Amino acid sequence: MGQTISEKILSRATGRPVKAGEIIYPKPDLVTCHDWYVVNFDKALQEFGVTKLFDPSRVLISTDHEPVAVAPASSERQKRVREIVAKYGITQFYDVGRGGLGHIFPIEMGFIRPGMFVEAYDTHVTNYGAVGCLGIAFVVEVSEIMALGSVWMKVPETVRVNLHGKLQPGTSMRDVAQKLIADLGDELIDYSVVEFGGPGMIDIDISGRHTLCNTPLEIGAKSALVEPDEATLAYLKPRTKEPLELIKSDANAVFRKVIDYDLNKIGPQVAVPPTPDNVHPIDKALGTPIQHAFIGSCASGNFKDLADAAAILKDRRIHPDVRLYVTPATQEVALEATRAGLMEIFLAAGATLTQAGCGPCAGGRIGAMAEGETSINTGTRNDPRRLGASGDVYLASPLTVAASAIAGKITDPRSMLAKE
Amino acid sequence: MNWVYRGRCWRFGDNLAIDGEIMPLRFALSRETDPNVLRDFLMSEIDPDFPKKVKPGDIIVAGRRFGQGNPHIQGFLGIRGHGLGLVAESIPRGSFRNAINAGLPFLAPCAGVTAACETGDELEVNFETGLFRNLTRGQDHQYQPIEPELREIVAVGGWANHVRKRLAQTTTA
Numbered sequence: 001m002g003q004t005i006s007e008k009i010l011s012r013a014t015g016r017p018v019k020a021g022e023i024i025y026p027k028p029d030l031v032t033c034h035d036w037y038v039v040n041f042d043k044a045l046q047e048f049g050v051t052k053l054f055d056p057s058r059v060l061i062s063t064d065h066e067p068v069a070v071a072p073a074s075s076e077r078q079k080r081v082r083e084i085v086a087k088y089g090i091t092q093f094y095d096v097g098r099g100g101l102g103h104i105f106p107i108e109m110g111f112i113r114p115g116m117f118v119e120a121y122d123t124h125v126t127n128y129g130a131v132g133c134l135g136i137a138f139v140v141e142v143s144e145i146m147a148l149g150s151v152w153m154k155v156p157e158t159v160r161v162n163l164h165g166k167l168q169p170g171t172s173m174r175d176v177a178q179k180l181i182a183d184l185g186d187e188l189i190d191y192s193v194v195e196f197g198g199p200g201m202i203d204i205d206i207s208g209r210h211t212l213c214n215t216p217l218e219i220g221a222k223s224a225l226v227e228p229d230e231a232t233l234a235y236l237k238p239r240t241k242e243p244l245e246l247i248k249s250d251a252n253a254v255f256r257k258v259i260d261y262d263l264n265k266i267g268p269q270v271a272v273p274p275t276p277d278n279v280h281p282i283d284k285a286l287g288t289p290i291q292h293a294f295i296g297s298c299a300s301g302n303f304k305d306l307a308d309a310a311a312i313l314k315d316r317r318i319h320p321d322v323r324l325y326v327t328p329a330t331q332e333v334a335l336e337a338t339r340a341g342l343m344e345i346f347l348a349a350g351a352t353l354t355q356a357g358c359g360p361c362a363g364g365r366i367g368a369m370a371e372g373e374t375s376i377n378t379g380t381r382n383d384p385r386r387l388g389a390s391g392d393v394y395l396a397s398p399l400t401v402a403a404s405a406i407a408g409k410i411t412d413p414r415s416m417l418a419k420e
Numbered sequence: 421m422n423w424v425y426r427g428r429c430w431r432f433g434d435n436l437a438i439d440g441e442i443m444p445l446r447f448a449l450s451r452e453t454d455p456n457v458l459r460d461f462l463m464s465e466i467d468p469d470f471p472k473k474v475k476p477g478d479i480i481v482a483g484r485r486f487g488q489g490n491p492h493i494q495g496f497l498g499i500r501g502h503g504l505g506l507v508a509e510s511i512p513r514g515s516f517r518n519a520i521n522a523g524l525p526f527l528a529p530c531a532g533v534t535a536a537c538e539t540g541d542e543l544e545v546n547f548e549t550g551l552f553r554n555l556t557r558g559q560d561h562q563y564q565p566i567e568p569e570l571r572e573i574v575a576v577g578g579w580a581n582h583v584r585k586r587l588a589q590t591t592t593a
Contacts, residue, residue, distance in 0.1 A: 023567045023569040023570060048580075048583060048584065048587060049587075050587065139491075139514075141517070141521070141579070143583075144579075144583050144586075147583065147587065148583070148586050148587065148590065152569060152570070152573070154567075186512075190510075190512060190513060191513045220512055220513055222513065383490075
């Protein structure tokens with residue numbers, strides 16, 4: 001019987017052929033953890049009497065949830081993280097100003113390749129699927145992985161999504177990714193890997209693929225990945241000397257379901273509070289006044305996302321009642337955006353730029369909302385208090401967030417692109 | 421470990437939230453993990469007297485998506501604190517891991533189980549074989565037990581004990 005991409009990856013990581021439904025202890029090629037959990041996993045290891053990691057050279061730590069320490073306690077925690085990294089001899093440590101958001105820069109730096117298997121603390125490691133790597137989060141059980149080099153998992157079934165058609169003007173992959181999880185539904189997606197492919201993929205760049213792989217876990221997917229193709233190779237070749245393999249599901253692989261999805265039909269969408277899959281056409285929320293806006297996060301903080309926002313913000317000013325935060329996901333995105341003149345556009349529009357990383361989406365430690373305010377942003381989730389206070393949070397594309405920040409109310413970006 | 425539980429059925433519907441309905445959210449936020457503390461608050465936001473009414477060996481029977489929401493382990497530790505078993509039509513992924521890691525004997529997914537019993541029925545459930553017996557109705561149902569590899573984690577009392585066991589095996593190997 002044939003295998004899906006995920007079954008192939010997990011077979012290699014387990015050292016024998018595996019199929020959906022089996023309980024296995026696969027060995028990851030890399031384990032990632034962010035700044036906010038390092039002290040906790042160290043504490044857990046101490047309680048277990050563990051003094052050495054399974055393989056410190058296969059552990060990557062990133063300072064992204066709170067890159068700029070904003071309180072004495074944060075500075076102390078950053079110091080502890082540096083001490084812990086040194087204690088265990090972790091070589092892949094990307095501190096503030098070095099990498100940026102840990103779900104994105106390892107792809108830019110060529111560390112993540114098709115067919116790899118990565119385990120992590122943080123849920124959005126599924127972004128690694130953008131280049132055909134299987135990334136799975138185990139949250140607090142990352143301590144077990146750090147100590148023993150594996151943890152149990154059930155080999156997931158795969159839902160295959162074939163994309164067709166092209167994005168329409170005024171829409172971005174964020175609109176597609178949000179609408180898609182609402183259309184698929186949690187019942188179908190629970191405990192599956194969502195595998196993307198199909199003829200529509202040819203026009204979707206790596207940035208858009210990050211976004212596609214970011215959203216399915218919000219409704220219970222174990223992970224998501226894109227079938228690697230020529231675009232994947234073109235992106236990775238300048239970034240790595242390692243061999244690159246175009247791993248594909250076998251023709252006779254067994255999928256939970258195969259779905260065809262048409263990009264042509266999708267207009268601007270908005271996820272209405274309080275869940276990321278409560279997705280509606282933008283008409284549902286048009287005119288809602290906003291005070292807080294944010295462009296960034298692992299869902300939508302790549303160069304293309306910033307460029308989309310800049311296209312709307314160019315030669316315009318943000319509404320006087322609104323503050324707009326722009327957070328490039330990584331140091332490389334920030335540099336590229338600076339060179340391309342995007343930062344100038346943001347600053348001239350009255351936006352606030354923050355250090356590369358998660359930005360306000362990481363619990364609102366940076367640029368939070370206040371009680372009773374309304375935010376529209378490109379973060380990953382819209383639960384109450386996701387951005388610090390208990391106001392309404394709407395999720396939308398960078399185009400829609402930029403247009404809304406200018407108008408001071410939720411606005412269809414197509415009304416501002418019309419002059420082209 | 422005893423895998424056979426015999427006691428009263430406590431039946432609940434679909435979509436019970438792990439935070440709030442099964443266990444007050446404040447215990448997740450304070451990272452309380454002592455089953456003996458948590459047991460006194462189990463289901464208390466649905467029925468404040470629930471923790472006083474249940475006895476060891478009783479069985480919670482729930483509908484679809486038991487433990488939905490942000491996967492916190494406290495609710496499952498509270499169930500274990502009473503010595504209760506759990507049979508659910510389905511449990512979402514994060515909560516399924518937590519049920520294993522809490523060392524809780526349970527069966528899921530069990531399609532249609534909420535129709536096979538009601539609160540107050542005398543039940544006998546074998547969590548090793550998946551045999552669900554409603555002694556009041558005189559009806560038996562067979563479900564898939566959780567995998568042997570996962571029963572091993574439950575049998576040693578949950579995640580931390582299992583990690584210790586694996587560590588001990590590594591050092592002796």
